[in-house]
Amino acid sequence: MSDKEDRFGVSRRDFLKSAGVGGLATAVTSAGVTDVEAQAGPRVIGPGDVPVSLTVNGKRLELRIEPRVTLLDALRNRADLTGNKRVCDRGSCGACTMIVDGRTAYSCSTLAIDVQGKQIRTVEGLAGANTLHPVQQAFCDVDALMCGFCTPGFVVATVALLEKYPNATPEQARRELDGNICRCGTFVRIMEAAMKAKTVAGPPTRQARWGDMGVARG
Protein backbone atom coordinates (compact mmCIF):
# COMPACT_ATOMS: atom_id res chain seq x y z
CA MET A 1 0.00 0.00 0.00
CA SER A 2 2.53 2.63 0.92
CA ASP A 3 4.14 1.88 -2.30
CA LYS A 4 7.81 2.70 -2.07
CA GLU A 5 8.22 4.06 -5.55
CA ASP A 6 5.52 6.62 -4.99
CA ARG A 7 6.76 7.68 -1.62
CA PHE A 8 10.18 8.37 -3.05
CA GLY A 9 8.48 10.09 -5.96
CA VAL A 10 7.79 12.99 -3.63
CA SER A 11 10.59 15.47 -3.96
CA ARG A 12 12.56 16.43 -0.88
CA ARG A 13 11.55 20.03 -1.42
CA ASP A 14 7.85 19.20 -1.57
CA PHE A 15 8.12 16.98 1.46
CA LEU A 16 9.89 19.56 3.57
CA LYS A 17 7.55 22.26 2.40
CA SER A 18 4.39 20.42 3.26
CA ALA A 19 5.51 18.54 6.35
CA GLY A 20 7.07 21.68 7.72
CA VAL A 21 10.09 21.96 9.95
CA GLY A 22 9.54 22.06 13.68
CA GLY A 23 5.94 20.97 13.90
CA LEU A 24 3.32 20.97 11.22
CA ALA A 25 3.53 24.18 9.31
CA THR A 26 0.62 26.32 8.34
CA ALA A 27 -0.41 26.23 4.71
CA VAL A 28 0.46 29.69 3.69
CA THR A 29 3.88 31.20 3.89
CA SER A 30 4.14 34.87 4.54
CA ALA A 31 5.58 35.73 1.13
CA GLY A 32 3.14 37.70 -1.02
CA VAL A 33 0.25 37.54 1.38
CA THR A 34 -3.04 38.78 -0.01
CA ASP A 35 -6.09 39.74 1.97
CA VAL A 36 -7.59 36.33 1.51
CA GLU A 37 -4.54 34.54 2.83
CA ALA A 38 -4.08 36.80 5.79
CA GLN A 39 -7.43 35.70 7.09
CA ALA A 40 -6.87 32.00 6.73
CA GLY A 41 -4.16 29.51 7.47
CA PRO A 42 -5.43 25.97 7.10
CA ARG A 43 -3.09 23.25 8.26
CA VAL A 44 -1.29 21.09 5.71
CA ILE A 45 -0.70 17.46 6.64
CA GLY A 46 1.00 14.55 4.86
CA PRO A 47 2.04 13.37 2.33
CA GLY A 48 3.50 10.87 4.81
CA ASP A 49 1.53 8.90 7.40
CA VAL A 50 -0.97 10.86 9.44
CA PRO A 51 -3.32 9.69 12.20
CA VAL A 52 -6.75 8.79 10.85
CA SER A 53 -9.56 7.76 13.13
CA LEU A 54 -12.49 5.82 11.66
CA THR A 55 -15.70 4.44 13.14
CA VAL A 56 -16.34 1.14 11.40
CA ASN A 57 -19.28 -1.08 12.33
CA GLY A 58 -19.57 0.85 15.56
CA LYS A 59 -15.96 0.32 16.58
CA ARG A 60 -13.29 2.99 16.71
CA LEU A 61 -10.27 2.33 14.54
CA GLU A 62 -7.04 4.31 14.91
CA LEU A 63 -4.76 4.14 11.88
CA ARG A 64 -1.63 5.84 10.65
CA ILE A 65 -1.94 6.14 6.90
CA GLU A 66 -1.10 8.52 4.08
CA PRO A 67 -3.82 10.98 3.04
CA ARG A 68 -4.00 9.27 -0.38
CA VAL A 69 -5.22 5.94 1.06
CA THR A 70 -8.79 5.11 0.11
CA LEU A 71 -11.33 3.91 2.65
CA LEU A 72 -11.35 0.53 0.92
CA ASP A 73 -7.58 0.08 1.07
CA ALA A 74 -7.39 1.35 4.63
CA LEU A 75 -9.91 -1.24 5.82
CA ARG A 76 -8.70 -4.12 3.67
CA ASN A 77 -4.97 -3.64 4.14
CA ARG A 78 -4.69 -2.07 7.58
CA ALA A 79 -7.75 -3.24 9.49
CA ASP A 80 -8.11 -6.75 8.09
CA LEU A 81 -11.68 -6.04 6.98
CA THR A 82 -11.42 -7.80 3.64
CA GLY A 83 -15.13 -8.49 3.12
CA ASN A 84 -15.70 -5.69 0.67
CA LYS A 85 -13.75 -6.34 -2.50
CA ARG A 86 -11.42 -4.27 -4.63
CA VAL A 87 -12.34 -4.92 -8.24
CA CYS A 88 -12.26 -1.95 -10.60
CA ASP A 89 -10.94 0.59 -8.07
CA ARG A 90 -12.58 3.32 -10.19
CA GLY A 91 -16.18 3.49 -8.93
CA SER A 92 -17.46 1.44 -11.85
CA CYS A 93 -18.44 -1.90 -10.35
CA GLY A 94 -19.81 -1.58 -6.80
CA ALA A 95 -17.92 -4.48 -5.16
CA CYS A 96 -16.48 -2.05 -2.59
CA THR A 97 -19.87 -0.59 -1.60
CA MET A 98 -20.04 0.48 2.03
CA ILE A 99 -22.63 2.52 3.91
CA VAL A 100 -21.34 5.91 5.08
CA ASP A 101 -23.73 7.83 7.32
CA GLY A 102 -26.68 5.82 6.03
CA ARG A 103 -25.91 6.15 2.32
CA THR A 104 -24.06 3.78 0.02
CA ALA A 105 -20.65 4.88 -1.22
CA TYR A 106 -17.88 3.44 -3.35
CA SER A 107 -15.16 3.02 -0.74
CA CYS A 108 -12.56 2.83 -3.52
CA SER A 109 -13.47 6.37 -4.51
CA THR A 110 -13.50 7.79 -0.99
CA LEU A 111 -10.40 8.87 0.91
CA ALA A 112 -10.22 7.35 4.39
CA ILE A 113 -9.10 10.72 5.78
CA ASP A 114 -12.32 12.31 4.45
CA VAL A 115 -14.73 10.05 6.36
CA GLN A 116 -13.42 10.54 9.89
CA GLY A 117 -16.30 11.04 12.29
CA LYS A 118 -18.77 9.31 9.98
CA GLN A 119 -20.53 6.02 10.67
CA ILE A 120 -19.03 3.47 8.28
CA ARG A 121 -20.64 0.08 7.81
CA THR A 122 -19.09 -2.79 5.88
CA VAL A 123 -20.37 -6.25 5.04
CA GLU A 124 -18.59 -7.55 8.17
CA GLY A 125 -20.97 -5.54 10.34
CA LEU A 126 -24.07 -7.34 9.14
CA ALA A 127 -24.05 -10.88 10.52
CA GLY A 128 -24.32 -11.73 14.20
CA ALA A 129 -22.31 -14.44 15.89
CA ASN A 130 -24.52 -17.24 14.61
CA THR A 131 -27.11 -15.55 12.44
CA LEU A 132 -26.88 -14.02 9.02
CA HIS A 133 -28.51 -10.71 8.27
CA PRO A 134 -31.86 -11.29 6.52
CA VAL A 135 -30.36 -9.95 3.30
CA GLN A 136 -27.42 -12.35 3.51
CA GLN A 137 -29.81 -15.19 4.31
CA ALA A 138 -31.98 -14.29 1.32
CA PHE A 139 -28.94 -14.28 -0.99
CA CYS A 140 -28.13 -17.83 0.24
CA ASP A 141 -31.74 -19.01 0.05
CA VAL A 142 -32.34 -18.01 -3.55
CA ASP A 143 -28.76 -18.72 -4.65
CA ALA A 144 -28.19 -15.13 -5.74
CA LEU A 145 -24.52 -15.56 -6.60
CA MET A 146 -22.15 -17.48 -8.76
CA CYS A 147 -18.50 -16.52 -8.26
CA GLY A 148 -19.46 -14.34 -5.30
CA PHE A 149 -16.99 -11.52 -5.84
CA CYS A 150 -19.67 -8.86 -6.29
CA THR A 151 -21.79 -10.28 -3.46
CA PRO A 152 -20.50 -8.24 -0.49
CA GLY A 153 -21.16 -5.02 -2.39
CA PHE A 154 -24.58 -6.18 -3.50
CA VAL A 155 -25.50 -7.30 0.01
CA VAL A 156 -24.52 -3.92 1.47
CA ALA A 157 -26.39 -2.07 -1.30
CA THR A 158 -29.47 -4.23 -0.65
CA VAL A 159 -29.32 -3.50 3.08
CA ALA A 160 -29.21 0.23 2.29
CA LEU A 161 -32.09 -0.19 -0.15
CA LEU A 162 -34.32 -1.84 2.45
CA GLU A 163 -33.44 0.72 5.10
CA LYS A 164 -34.45 3.50 2.71
CA TYR A 165 -37.50 1.70 1.29
CA PRO A 166 -38.65 -1.03 3.71
CA ASN A 167 -41.35 -2.01 1.20
CA ALA A 168 -39.19 -1.49 -1.87
CA THR A 169 -40.88 -2.01 -5.21
CA PRO A 170 -38.94 -3.86 -7.91
CA GLU A 171 -38.54 -0.49 -9.63
CA GLN A 172 -36.99 1.07 -6.49
CA ALA A 173 -34.77 -1.98 -6.06
CA ARG A 174 -33.54 -1.70 -9.64
CA ARG A 175 -32.77 2.00 -9.16
CA GLU A 176 -30.97 1.60 -5.83
CA LEU A 177 -28.98 -1.48 -6.90
CA ASP A 178 -28.04 0.25 -10.13
CA GLY A 179 -24.53 0.99 -8.94
CA ASN A 180 -23.44 -2.63 -8.65
CA ILE A 181 -22.47 -5.00 -11.43
CA CYS A 182 -22.40 -8.81 -11.45
CA ARG A 183 -20.35 -10.17 -14.33
CA CYS A 184 -21.75 -13.67 -13.82
CA GLY A 185 -25.15 -12.15 -14.57
CA THR A 186 -27.06 -13.24 -11.50
CA PHE A 187 -29.18 -10.08 -11.50
CA VAL A 188 -32.49 -11.93 -11.65
CA ARG A 189 -31.68 -13.86 -8.48
CA ILE A 190 -30.30 -10.77 -6.78
CA MET A 191 -33.62 -9.00 -7.40
CA GLU A 192 -35.40 -12.06 -6.03
CA ALA A 193 -33.18 -11.98 -2.93
CA ALA A 194 -33.91 -8.28 -2.40
CA MET A 195 -37.64 -8.89 -2.61
CA LYS A 196 -37.40 -11.91 -0.32
CA ALA A 197 -35.28 -10.07 2.27
CA LYS A 198 -37.87 -7.31 2.29
CA THR A 199 -40.49 -9.65 3.68
CA VAL A 200 -38.09 -11.04 6.26
CA ALA A 201 -36.34 -7.84 7.27
CA GLY A 202 -39.49 -5.85 7.93
CA PRO A 203 -39.33 -2.15 8.73
CA PRO A 204 -35.96 -0.78 9.83
CA THR A 205 -35.95 -1.28 13.56
CA ARG A 206 -33.14 -0.65 15.99
CA GLN A 207 -32.23 -4.24 15.43
CA ALA A 208 -31.91 -3.77 11.70
CA ARG A 209 -29.34 -1.08 12.32
CA TRP A 210 -27.23 -2.87 14.85
CA GLY A 211 -24.28 -2.40 12.52
CA ASP A 212 -24.18 1.24 13.51
CA MET A 213 -23.99 0.38 17.16
CA GLY A 214 -21.52 -2.47 16.95
CA VAL A 215 -23.98 -4.73 18.71
CA ALA A 216 -23.87 -8.36 17.72
CA ARG A 217 -27.18 -9.71 16.58
CA GLY A 218 -27.98 -12.96 18.32
Next chain:
Amino acid sequence: MKAFAYVNATNEREVVAALKTDGIALPLAGGQDLLARMKDYIDSPDRIVNVKNALDTTVTSTPEGGLKIGAAVKIIDLYENQQVARMYPALNAAAIEIGTPQIRHQATVGGNINQRPRCWYYRNEEFVCYKKGGSRCFAVDGENQYHAIFGNDGPSHIVHPSSLAVPFAAYGARFRVLGPKGDREIAASDFFTMPTLASVLKENVLEDEEILTHVILPAPGNVRSGHYEVRYKASHDWPLAFTTVVLTMNGNRIGSARVVLGAVAPVPWRSKPAEAALAGKPLNEDTAMLAAEAAVSEAKPMSGNAYKVQMAKTAVKRAIMRAAGLKTV
Protein backbone atom coordinates in the same frame (compact mmCIF):
# COMPACT_ATOMS: atom_id res chain seq x y z
CA MET B 1 -1.56 7.67 -7.21
CA LYS B 2 1.23 10.04 -6.24
CA ALA B 3 1.31 10.86 -2.52
CA PHE B 4 -0.04 14.31 -1.73
CA ALA B 5 -0.27 16.72 1.15
CA TYR B 6 -3.78 17.33 2.45
CA VAL B 7 -5.62 20.38 3.68
CA ASN B 8 -9.03 20.14 5.30
CA ALA B 9 -10.42 23.61 4.60
CA THR B 10 -13.27 24.78 6.79
CA ASN B 11 -14.47 27.80 4.82
CA GLU B 12 -14.31 29.32 1.32
CA ARG B 13 -11.43 31.65 2.13
CA GLU B 14 -9.33 28.78 3.44
CA VAL B 15 -9.93 26.93 0.20
CA VAL B 16 -8.63 29.83 -1.86
CA ALA B 17 -5.66 30.29 0.48
CA ALA B 18 -4.80 26.60 0.42
CA LEU B 19 -4.99 26.40 -3.37
CA LYS B 20 -2.06 28.80 -3.54
CA THR B 21 1.13 26.78 -3.49
CA ASP B 22 4.29 26.39 -5.55
CA GLY B 23 3.24 22.94 -6.70
CA ILE B 24 -0.08 21.80 -8.09
CA ALA B 25 -3.04 22.04 -5.72
CA LEU B 26 -6.48 20.70 -6.61
CA PRO B 27 -9.79 20.95 -4.75
CA LEU B 28 -11.41 17.64 -3.77
CA ALA B 29 -15.18 17.49 -3.32
CA GLY B 30 -17.01 14.19 -3.89
CA GLY B 31 -13.88 12.78 -5.52
CA GLN B 32 -15.80 10.65 -8.01
CA ASP B 33 -13.78 12.09 -10.89
CA LEU B 34 -10.58 13.37 -9.30
CA LEU B 35 -9.57 10.20 -7.45
CA ALA B 36 -9.87 8.14 -10.64
CA ARG B 37 -7.80 10.71 -12.52
CA MET B 38 -5.13 10.58 -9.85
CA LYS B 39 -5.07 6.78 -9.85
CA ASP B 40 -4.58 6.87 -13.61
CA TYR B 41 -1.84 9.54 -13.35
CA ILE B 42 -3.84 11.98 -15.45
CA ASP B 43 -3.42 14.40 -12.57
CA SER B 44 -0.72 14.17 -9.90
CA PRO B 45 -1.29 17.08 -7.55
CA ASP B 46 1.16 17.90 -4.75
CA ARG B 47 -1.66 19.08 -2.55
CA ILE B 48 -5.32 18.18 -2.19
CA VAL B 49 -7.68 20.69 -0.60
CA ASN B 50 -10.78 19.04 0.83
CA VAL B 51 -13.65 21.44 0.11
CA LYS B 52 -16.49 19.23 1.38
CA ASN B 53 -16.45 20.93 4.78
CA ALA B 54 -15.77 24.38 3.38
CA LEU B 55 -18.32 25.01 0.65
CA ASP B 56 -22.04 25.53 1.04
CA THR B 57 -24.10 22.32 1.27
CA THR B 58 -27.50 24.01 1.21
CA VAL B 59 -30.12 25.11 -1.30
CA THR B 60 -31.63 28.47 -0.33
CA SER B 61 -34.17 30.85 -1.83
CA THR B 62 -32.92 34.11 -3.29
CA PRO B 63 -34.71 37.46 -2.82
CA GLU B 64 -35.41 37.43 -6.58
CA GLY B 65 -37.45 34.25 -6.26
CA GLY B 66 -34.82 31.87 -7.55
CA LEU B 67 -32.59 29.36 -5.79
CA LYS B 68 -28.97 29.48 -4.66
CA ILE B 69 -27.34 26.07 -4.75
CA GLY B 70 -24.12 25.48 -2.81
CA ALA B 71 -21.29 23.84 -4.77
CA ALA B 72 -20.98 21.12 -2.11
CA VAL B 73 -24.64 20.05 -2.38
CA LYS B 74 -24.63 16.34 -3.16
CA ILE B 75 -26.37 15.21 -6.36
CA ILE B 76 -28.80 13.08 -4.34
CA ASP B 77 -29.74 16.08 -2.19
CA LEU B 78 -30.25 18.21 -5.30
CA TYR B 79 -32.53 15.50 -6.68
CA GLU B 80 -34.50 15.10 -3.44
CA ASN B 81 -34.94 18.85 -2.93
CA GLN B 82 -38.63 19.66 -3.33
CA GLN B 83 -38.09 23.29 -4.37
CA VAL B 84 -35.73 22.23 -7.14
CA ALA B 85 -38.20 19.61 -8.34
CA ARG B 86 -41.07 22.10 -8.38
CA MET B 87 -39.26 25.12 -9.83
CA TYR B 88 -36.72 23.50 -12.16
CA PRO B 89 -38.07 20.08 -13.18
CA ALA B 90 -35.50 19.63 -15.96
CA LEU B 91 -32.68 20.03 -13.43
CA ASN B 92 -34.34 17.42 -11.22
CA ALA B 93 -34.64 15.09 -14.23
CA ALA B 94 -30.94 15.53 -15.05
CA ALA B 95 -29.81 14.90 -11.46
CA ILE B 96 -31.35 11.44 -11.15
CA GLU B 97 -29.73 10.26 -14.37
CA ILE B 98 -26.20 10.98 -13.13
CA GLY B 99 -23.94 7.97 -12.52
CA THR B 100 -25.19 5.47 -9.96
CA PRO B 101 -26.71 5.74 -6.46
CA GLN B 102 -23.24 5.49 -4.90
CA ILE B 103 -21.96 8.28 -7.15
CA ARG B 104 -25.00 10.49 -6.49
CA HIS B 105 -24.48 10.02 -2.75
CA GLN B 106 -20.89 11.35 -2.93
CA ALA B 107 -20.66 13.59 -5.98
CA THR B 108 -21.40 17.30 -5.69
CA VAL B 109 -22.93 19.97 -7.90
CA GLY B 110 -19.59 21.80 -8.15
CA GLY B 111 -17.75 18.60 -8.95
CA ASN B 112 -20.23 17.67 -11.65
CA ILE B 113 -19.76 21.04 -13.33
CA ASN B 114 -15.98 20.95 -13.03
CA GLN B 115 -15.33 17.29 -13.86
CA ARG B 116 -12.82 16.74 -16.65
CA PRO B 117 -13.65 15.26 -20.06
CA ARG B 118 -14.48 11.59 -20.37
CA CYS B 119 -12.66 11.23 -23.70
CA TRP B 120 -10.85 7.88 -23.65
CA TYR B 121 -7.66 9.42 -25.05
CA TYR B 122 -7.64 12.08 -22.36
CA ARG B 123 -8.27 9.39 -19.72
CA ASN B 124 -5.37 7.25 -20.89
CA GLU B 125 -1.98 8.30 -19.53
CA GLU B 126 -0.25 7.09 -22.71
CA PHE B 127 -2.03 9.54 -25.02
CA VAL B 128 -0.47 12.94 -24.50
CA CYS B 129 -3.20 14.96 -26.17
CA TYR B 130 -3.84 18.71 -26.28
CA LYS B 131 -5.66 18.43 -22.96
CA LYS B 132 -2.52 17.04 -21.35
CA GLY B 133 -0.11 19.52 -22.91
CA GLY B 134 0.51 17.53 -26.09
CA SER B 135 0.11 18.69 -29.68
CA ARG B 136 -2.71 16.64 -31.17
CA CYS B 137 -6.23 15.41 -30.60
CA PHE B 138 -6.18 11.65 -31.06
CA ALA B 139 -9.90 11.55 -31.73
CA VAL B 140 -9.45 13.16 -35.15
CA ASP B 141 -7.89 10.09 -36.77
CA GLY B 142 -8.91 7.69 -34.03
CA GLU B 143 -11.99 6.24 -32.37
CA ASN B 144 -14.35 9.16 -32.16
CA GLN B 145 -17.81 7.62 -31.78
CA TYR B 146 -18.44 9.48 -28.53
CA HIS B 147 -16.90 12.79 -29.55
CA ALA B 148 -18.34 16.10 -30.69
CA ILE B 149 -20.74 16.71 -33.54
CA PHE B 150 -20.96 20.47 -32.97
CA GLY B 151 -18.15 22.98 -32.45
CA ASN B 152 -15.69 20.70 -34.20
CA ASP B 153 -13.20 23.35 -35.29
CA GLY B 154 -10.70 21.95 -32.81
CA PRO B 155 -8.08 21.78 -31.52
CA SER B 156 -9.88 19.42 -29.09
CA HIS B 157 -13.00 17.43 -29.96
CA ILE B 158 -14.21 16.42 -26.51
CA VAL B 159 -17.81 16.61 -25.41
CA HIS B 160 -18.43 18.42 -22.16
CA PRO B 161 -19.07 15.78 -19.48
CA SER B 162 -21.41 17.64 -17.12
CA SER B 163 -25.09 16.67 -17.08
CA LEU B 164 -26.03 19.57 -14.81
CA ALA B 165 -24.26 22.24 -16.86
CA VAL B 166 -26.86 21.85 -19.60
CA PRO B 167 -30.00 22.54 -17.52
CA PHE B 168 -28.08 25.26 -15.65
CA ALA B 169 -27.31 26.98 -18.96
CA ALA B 170 -30.88 26.49 -20.17
CA TYR B 171 -32.38 28.03 -17.02
CA GLY B 172 -29.99 30.99 -17.28
CA ALA B 173 -28.06 30.19 -14.10
CA ARG B 174 -25.11 32.24 -12.87
CA PHE B 175 -22.03 30.76 -11.22
CA ARG B 176 -20.41 32.45 -8.24
CA VAL B 177 -16.66 32.05 -8.22
CA LEU B 178 -14.26 33.01 -5.42
CA GLY B 179 -10.57 33.70 -5.94
CA PRO B 180 -7.67 35.59 -4.37
CA LYS B 181 -9.05 38.86 -5.76
CA GLY B 182 -12.54 38.33 -4.39
CA ASP B 183 -15.66 36.89 -5.92
CA ARG B 184 -17.37 37.28 -9.27
CA GLU B 185 -20.50 35.99 -10.96
CA ILE B 186 -20.44 34.48 -14.42
CA ALA B 187 -23.39 33.42 -16.57
CA ALA B 188 -23.38 29.64 -17.02
CA SER B 189 -23.22 30.15 -20.78
CA ASP B 190 -20.02 32.23 -20.43
CA PHE B 191 -18.41 29.93 -17.87
CA PHE B 192 -17.62 27.13 -20.30
CA THR B 193 -15.05 27.82 -23.02
CA MET B 194 -14.62 26.44 -26.51
CA PRO B 195 -11.11 25.03 -26.93
CA THR B 196 -8.39 27.24 -28.40
CA LEU B 197 -4.67 26.55 -28.35
CA ALA B 198 -4.41 28.98 -25.45
CA SER B 199 -7.30 27.55 -23.39
CA VAL B 200 -7.35 23.86 -24.31
CA LEU B 201 -5.94 22.69 -20.96
CA LYS B 202 -9.24 23.47 -19.26
CA GLU B 203 -12.93 23.62 -20.11
CA ASN B 204 -13.98 26.79 -18.33
CA VAL B 205 -12.85 30.21 -17.17
CA LEU B 206 -11.84 29.18 -13.63
CA GLU B 207 -8.32 30.30 -12.75
CA ASP B 208 -6.02 27.98 -10.79
CA GLU B 209 -6.76 29.53 -7.42
CA GLU B 210 -10.45 30.09 -8.02
CA ILE B 211 -13.26 27.90 -6.79
CA LEU B 212 -16.89 27.61 -7.85
CA THR B 213 -18.96 28.24 -4.71
CA HIS B 214 -22.60 28.61 -5.81
CA VAL B 215 -24.99 28.21 -8.68
CA ILE B 216 -27.64 30.92 -8.68
CA LEU B 217 -30.83 30.17 -10.58
CA PRO B 218 -33.16 33.00 -11.58
CA ALA B 219 -36.87 32.87 -10.74
CA PRO B 220 -38.38 30.40 -13.19
CA GLY B 221 -41.21 32.72 -14.26
CA ASN B 222 -43.80 31.53 -16.75
CA VAL B 223 -41.73 28.77 -18.30
CA ARG B 224 -42.17 25.18 -19.30
CA SER B 225 -39.11 23.03 -19.36
CA GLY B 226 -38.17 19.55 -20.50
CA HIS B 227 -35.12 17.30 -20.38
CA TYR B 228 -34.39 14.21 -22.44
CA GLU B 229 -31.33 11.97 -22.52
CA VAL B 230 -30.54 9.42 -25.20
CA ARG B 231 -28.51 6.71 -23.49
CA TYR B 232 -26.79 3.48 -24.41
CA LYS B 233 -26.98 2.28 -20.80
CA ALA B 234 -29.57 3.22 -18.20
CA SER B 235 -26.91 3.88 -15.56
CA HIS B 236 -23.14 3.84 -14.94
CA ASP B 237 -22.65 5.90 -18.07
CA TRP B 238 -22.94 9.29 -19.70
CA PRO B 239 -25.69 10.04 -22.21
CA LEU B 240 -24.86 9.91 -25.93
CA ALA B 241 -26.83 13.10 -26.51
CA PHE B 242 -29.25 15.06 -24.38
CA THR B 243 -31.17 18.31 -24.35
CA THR B 244 -32.79 20.73 -21.93
CA VAL B 245 -35.36 23.17 -23.29
CA VAL B 246 -36.78 26.08 -21.34
CA LEU B 247 -39.73 27.76 -23.04
CA THR B 248 -41.09 31.12 -21.93
CA MET B 249 -44.80 30.93 -22.74
CA ASN B 250 -46.95 33.66 -24.16
CA GLY B 251 -50.44 32.24 -23.75
CA ASN B 252 -50.52 29.03 -25.78
CA ARG B 253 -47.61 30.10 -27.89
CA ILE B 254 -43.91 29.96 -27.22
CA GLY B 255 -42.59 33.45 -26.57
CA SER B 256 -38.91 32.67 -26.48
CA ALA B 257 -36.90 29.50 -26.01
CA ARG B 258 -33.59 28.29 -24.74
CA VAL B 259 -32.42 25.02 -26.24
CA VAL B 260 -29.17 23.58 -24.87
CA LEU B 261 -27.70 20.28 -26.03
CA GLY B 262 -25.29 18.14 -24.00
CA ALA B 263 -22.72 15.46 -24.88
CA VAL B 264 -22.45 16.83 -28.42
CA ALA B 265 -19.88 19.65 -28.18
CA PRO B 266 -16.93 20.83 -26.05
CA VAL B 267 -19.37 23.07 -24.16
CA PRO B 268 -23.08 22.88 -23.32
CA TRP B 269 -24.26 23.69 -26.86
CA ARG B 270 -26.90 26.36 -27.20
CA SER B 271 -28.80 25.96 -30.46
CA LYS B 272 -29.84 29.33 -31.89
CA PRO B 273 -31.47 27.76 -34.99
CA ALA B 274 -33.70 25.60 -32.75
CA GLU B 275 -34.58 28.60 -30.57
CA ALA B 276 -35.51 30.61 -33.68
CA ALA B 277 -37.67 27.74 -34.91
CA LEU B 278 -39.61 27.72 -31.63
CA ALA B 279 -40.23 31.44 -31.13
CA GLY B 280 -43.83 32.42 -31.72
CA LYS B 281 -45.01 28.88 -32.51
CA PRO B 282 -47.70 26.81 -30.79
CA LEU B 283 -46.26 24.17 -28.48
CA ASN B 284 -46.96 20.86 -30.17
CA GLU B 285 -45.28 17.87 -31.81
CA ASP B 286 -44.94 19.52 -35.23
CA THR B 287 -43.13 22.48 -33.73
CA ALA B 288 -40.89 20.08 -31.80
CA MET B 289 -39.98 18.27 -35.02
CA LEU B 290 -39.14 21.50 -36.87
CA ALA B 291 -36.98 22.72 -33.99
CA ALA B 292 -35.18 19.37 -33.82
CA GLU B 293 -34.37 19.55 -37.53
CA ALA B 294 -33.16 23.12 -37.12
CA ALA B 295 -30.98 22.09 -34.16
CA VAL B 296 -28.97 19.56 -36.15
CA SER B 297 -28.76 21.67 -39.31
CA GLU B 298 -25.37 22.98 -38.17
CA ALA B 299 -23.97 19.60 -37.04
CA LYS B 300 -20.53 18.60 -38.36
CA PRO B 301 -19.92 15.02 -37.25
CA MET B 302 -16.52 13.33 -37.26
CA SER B 303 -15.61 10.11 -39.10
CA GLY B 304 -17.31 7.78 -36.60
CA ASN B 305 -20.13 9.67 -34.94
CA ALA B 306 -22.67 10.68 -37.59
CA TYR B 307 -25.13 8.45 -35.74
CA LYS B 308 -25.16 11.01 -32.92
CA VAL B 309 -26.81 13.58 -35.19
CA GLN B 310 -30.03 11.56 -35.21
CA MET B 311 -29.77 11.10 -31.44
CA ALA B 312 -29.30 14.82 -30.86
CA LYS B 313 -32.32 15.48 -33.05
CA THR B 314 -34.39 12.97 -31.09
CA ALA B 315 -33.24 14.48 -27.79
CA VAL B 316 -34.30 17.99 -28.88
CA LYS B 317 -37.68 16.81 -30.15
CA ARG B 318 -38.48 14.76 -27.06
CA ALA B 319 -37.27 17.43 -24.62
CA ILE B 320 -39.72 19.87 -26.25
CA MET B 321 -42.48 17.28 -26.13
CA ARG B 322 -41.80 16.72 -22.46
CA ALA B 323 -42.00 20.46 -21.89
CA ALA B 324 -45.37 20.33 -23.65
CA GLY B 325 -46.48 17.46 -21.43
CA LEU B 326 -46.75 15.16 -24.45
CA LYS B 327 -45.87 11.49 -24.37
CA THR B 328 -42.44 10.80 -25.84
CA VAL B 329 -42.18 7.06 -26.35
